[in-house]
Amino acid sequence: MSNRFDVVIVGAGPAGSSAAFYLAHAGVKVLLLDKADFPRDKTCGDGLVPRALPILAEMGVVDAVTSRGCKLDHLQVSAPSGRSVHFDIPRLPHAPNHALVIPRLELDNLLLQRAIESGVDFRGGVHVRALQTESDGVTVYANESYRAALVIVATGANTALLSSIGMNPPKPNIVAARAYFEGIEALPPYFQFRFDGVVLPGYGWVFPLSASSANIGAGFIRTGKREHHQSAQTAFNSFIHSPVLKSMLGGATQVGSLRSFPIRTDFASAPTFTERTLLVGEAAGLVNPLTGDGIDFALESGKIAAEHVLHMLRLGDISRSQLQAYDTILRQRYQNLFRFSQRVSHMALNRRALDWLVPLAAARPKLPEALVNILLGAKPAPEHLSFLRIVKGVAARL
Template identity: 30%
Template sequence: MTTPQRTDVLVVGAGPAGSSAAAWAARLGADVILTDAAVFPRDKTCGDGLTPRAIHELEKLGLTDWVRAHTVNQGLRAHGFGQKLYLDWPGGHLPSWGSAIARTELDDYLRTTAIKAGATCIDGARAVDVRMEGGRVAAVVFAQGSRGGERFEIQCERLVVADGVRSPLGKLLGREWHRDTVYGVAGRAYVSSGMSDDPWISSHLELRDEGGKVLSGYGWIFPLGTGEVNIGAGTLATAKRPAEVAIKPLMRLYFDQVRDEFQLEGDLRAEASALLPMGGAVSNVAGPNWALIGDAAACVNPLNGEGIDYGLETGRWIAELMTEQPHSDLAIVWPAVLREHYGESFSIARRLAGLVTVPRLLPALGPVGMRSDLLMTLALRWMGNLVTDEDRDRSARVWRWAGRKSLARDARPPFS
């Protein structure tokens, strides 16, 4: 196939954010090209969990039946400090169920959804440069193949950057990650389990290292319904309090600790780790005709590390903005959109997550929280940001009030 030379909307990165943007932009009538440096299907370091917020976006894409053909979970089983709590998904204006689908399959299906919507997809094309004209991105230069073979460029009217947490194309455009706010270090693997069809996802909030010290993070086990579970561990850190732990050995230690309880069999496979900018801790997220979305814009929840839901949401929003307001200055409009939707929740979430990194705070407060179903139910909703603009209950009002107070105190608000 001859590589197209120009398009209305060029999307770089075909994960959930990029594929969502491409699918929605194509459905709205734009000419769309979706590129990725990898050849699909490909893996992605992730916990694979889909909270009700992510399910809500997948429903909007028309993928409810496909998701329900996989495992369905009803909430979180929280372990820690001598307690075990079963917490249903809170519902509200969001679905009351979740799922877990390996990213190898999920991302490939979302990319196929974009193709069916009319997007043209190019695999194995790594974005290596941009050509600017009058302060705008006129074209993106790509290298074909993993070894940087033949180069070509694609001209575009508008550019969507969805190339993940490291965002090499974002860096070329001036993206800067600020590590003074909380960030995550996480690892995951797959392993066979007799509880692969468990209707609960599990989170161990009392994550300890080899010396028995409580860490500022958690371990998880997400049943996939395929005979395997996704198992992982993550910790939180800041520039002042960096993560002083080797994440893969920690993950194997956690695996040994839960092996019998969760009927884990055999060895870990596909071990991988990642560094996660969180809570909008990046600046320069947009220019006149380009915008960063999803992980590239640090749209990752500081309290649970989830990014799939935000990727899907920001993909839809940028597609609607670019096609319905094609002449808007994204350098002004896009950061405002992100702050409107995420500013308050990201601000309070990263402030709370930063507190968790304070030594001895989690061991002191963890047992208190785990003794209360009410507190943990509230924590599940707030940690997962399972609060929509339509929710008017007391829990939602408190969360938004706390977010406003936190945002007013931020020296560097999200996305600035």
């Protein structure tokens, strides 16, 4: 079997499978490697926001995902005080106005199988330890070595490979833990983002998978002060013992173990390329710093990288200026949104702000609507305007 490819992709999560699908679809010889054998689980809230759905449709898996997932069109946000605001998921220009919850064990396997059907050579159980760039290509070192013109790194929040090639990404700034529960008697049929009973700055979630089962979890942002005292597990335990969760989970059973994983949300300052190498998805820090959604950005950046690689291969130009152009495309698309989400996260994820904002949002529906439209990509994020000025502006006009 030849070990020479046009492109090697490391990591077969949503970012790697999406990049592999689009490249193979265009006739590129692609090798997709993952250290796990599939199907494999990925610790996640399993929520798919509407902006993830157009790519699933293009890949031809949206019907399979929708039929296996739980469709939701409404969400609730609860303040530390317990006060809540409810709203519908807004309509995006090219996406349905609903979201889905589907276990990653299933979603990632559907995406991978689709990539394989489109011609991708997938090899599981292959742990990539190093990459070496030469003037005419890259060598990928695992159990054996592979050679390509270019590599796409899609290794998620696991930064070991990036560190080994000197990219030194920052330590993931959020840690989160989740467990599955069954037999929940009064499970509301909508997304719940909860700030009552959680470690702040942080959040808890209840994402229904059916009428009586859910993915429940909690995460917190490492501020530097607290990280030596807190773990994702303790944040999770504090959340599920909060009064609302305790009552909701009264007759329920936890299925499987509690699992935790870090989250990287540092795209705004993260590197996205090095010689003959592009980074996609969470390897480029592409998880929203406020909401924690990253599957949508993983799918989108996989497609963007594939299109740019095709362009470079056609030109026969993998120079630094071409790699830099990929970074520019990502910045044009996401930089404002990530900076805005960071600002909101810094200002709003504390008890005082949340206890003020949630009742304000309940009384002024245009406020959460404006924020969710920006976060879900329906409206552009303001470049400079501070979050506080937006809140004051919306509140004054209503």
